[in-house]
Amino acid sequence: MSSTDQFDRNLKDAESLLERFRQSAVPNIIGGEVVADENLLDVLDPSTNEVLCKLSRGGASVVDRAAKAAMEAFPVWRDLPTARREKVLVAIAEAIEGRAREIALLESKDTGQPIRYMEKAAERGAANFRYYAKMASKAADGVSSPTATHVNYTTRVPIGPVGIITPWNTPFMLSTWKMAPALAAGCTVVHKPAEWSPLSGFLLAEIVQDVLRKEGLPAGIANLVQGLGEETGKALTEHPDIKAIAFVGESATGSAIMAQGAPTLKRVHFELGGKNPVIVFDDADMDRALDAVLFMIYSLNGQRCTSSSRALIQASIYDEFTARLVERIERIKVGDPLDPATEIGPLIHAEHLRKVVSYVGCAEEANATVAAGGRCEPDNGGNYFRPTLFTKASNDAAIAQEEIFGPVLTAISFADEAEAVRLANGVAYGLAGYIWTENTGRAHRVAHALDAGMIWVNSENVRHLPMPFGGMKASGIGRDGGEYAFKTYMEQKNIAISFGKAGVPRIGV
Ligand code: NAD
Secondary structure: OOHHHHHHHHHHHHHHHHHHHHHOOEOEEEOOEEEOOOOEEEEEOOOOOOEEEEEEOEOHHHHHHHHHHHHHHHHHHHHOOHHHHHHHHHHHHHHHHHOHHHHHHHHHHHHOOOHHHHOOHHHHHHHHHHHHHHHOOOOOOEEOOOOOOEEEEEEEEEOOOEEEEOOOOOHHHHHHHHHHHHHHOOOOEEEEOOOOOOHHHHHHHHHHHHHHHHOOOOHHHEEEOOEOHHHHHHHHHHOOOOOEEEEEOOHHHHHHHHHHHHHHOOEEEEEOOOOOEEEEOOOOOHHHHHHHHHHHHHHHHHOOOOOOOEEEEEHHHHHHHHHHHHHHHOOOOEOOOOOOOOOEOOOOOHHHHHHHHHHHHHHHHOOOEEEEOOOOOOOOOOOOOOOEEEEOOOOOOHHHHOOOOOOEEEEEEEOOHHHHHHHHHOOOEEOEEEEEOOOHHHHHHHHHHOOOOEEEEOOOOOOOOOOOEOOEEOOEEOOEOHHHHHHHOEEEEEEEEEOOOOOOOOOOO
8 A cells, every 4th residue: 555545544544533532522431430521621633733522621529539449449459369460461462452553543643643653552552561461470579588486578569559640742652551560560540641642541441441341350440530630630649549659741740749649648650851862972883873863852753751852972073963964854754643654743732832942942042053943844733843953052051951852952062971971961850861882891881970760872762671761860760661660569568477486575564
């Protein structure tokens, strides 16, 4: 099928999938019951800014019902044999795979992310459930060598109902990333998707509900609440029955959630923002480095937490490297997200586009050069913005310090290794860092010196599920991936058993 035919087919299929959401607003799902609100929000289509669908507004009373449903279902799910939990998670993975095209089309339409990337959303989501299905039976921790009087053993128990709050960028993948380990650990969940992109969260809830029904398990094991962060999200973080919050979003929202959760001593697990450096030394494999720098800032519309939004380029290759960047940037195809040829789609929302555009003014104020992009194009009512490169920037400028979260790269030059490390670490964030050099010793030195939770050397963001994912400084608390995420949703418990012969201290004799 030609690319044009595929585009037409995508548009037609997406329209027919959207039909059900045009008939009725995207609802909450509480204890298996579909709960529609009278208060509705508009969800806008990023490619036109017309109303895509209506969304239930949720709010505190909806959260209260969902938290109670999750609390009621918790003992059943916690006490289920782990092999059964594993079976449920595998069934969810299979159901996700069965609805892969629907997930890809609706995710692309809802978020503006190019379909070429969203085609992998279901596969990656299913992989999360399959991976954590295997971990479900690994809760036991170990036994310490017995002393003369006692044997100690430690175990892990699920923490209780967990609130999952997700952002609008790649929402399906991120929701599965949180939900799979939480369910595998034996926790029940209440999920609140972002109000700008709620469709795939709804599909996930529907999939999980189908599996729970077939397995004869309580529907309250997984609940879905809709609405605004400052209403529904806040209520979730404050609810006493919710024992932990797994949050992905902006660092400022993370601070607000910490304050909101403080009165109930909420456990928090945060994946937050980044301003990730990619350091290109003059001994790097230039062609591979160029491909990786372009991919890591301009794929996924630059709306990716690990995007390499600051390019630190050694002075001796700075002009050549930035000139080659400009040449390639001019060829990037910006267009409708459902067109298979599109490399950058519209940004999520007009409000977000205004924020991204405002950094062009910041660049000019800071005497940086707008070497590519910097304009809204195509100008057809959608939130389109050409991939942008700021050169001759200083690391102190707002364009180098703040997370822009769009297809915008700030290029800064450095003289030597020490300066590269100083610039790389000179921001509030510490999520990821990328290093390009053919010098192995330098690669190790710089990797150790960077304040970031994840470092990739001569590589783009290649993920391996068992490895820890997360950030230092303002970029997060805790780690996703592997057993790191799994243990987040559990409390460790030590049990000491006496052999019964040792004397016990006596009082009141
Ligand atoms: P955001 O913080 O504005 O919103 C995220 C979620 O939090 C939404 O569901 C929102 O409704 C909710 N929320 C907002 N205010 C709240 C409050 N007071 N209480 C409870 N919930 C509240 O983030 P965003 O703009 O949707 O997403 C983009 C951000 O997410 C970027 O900063 C990006 O770096 C970050 N992110 C980080 C990772 C990571 O793994 N580190 C991954 C993806 C995205």
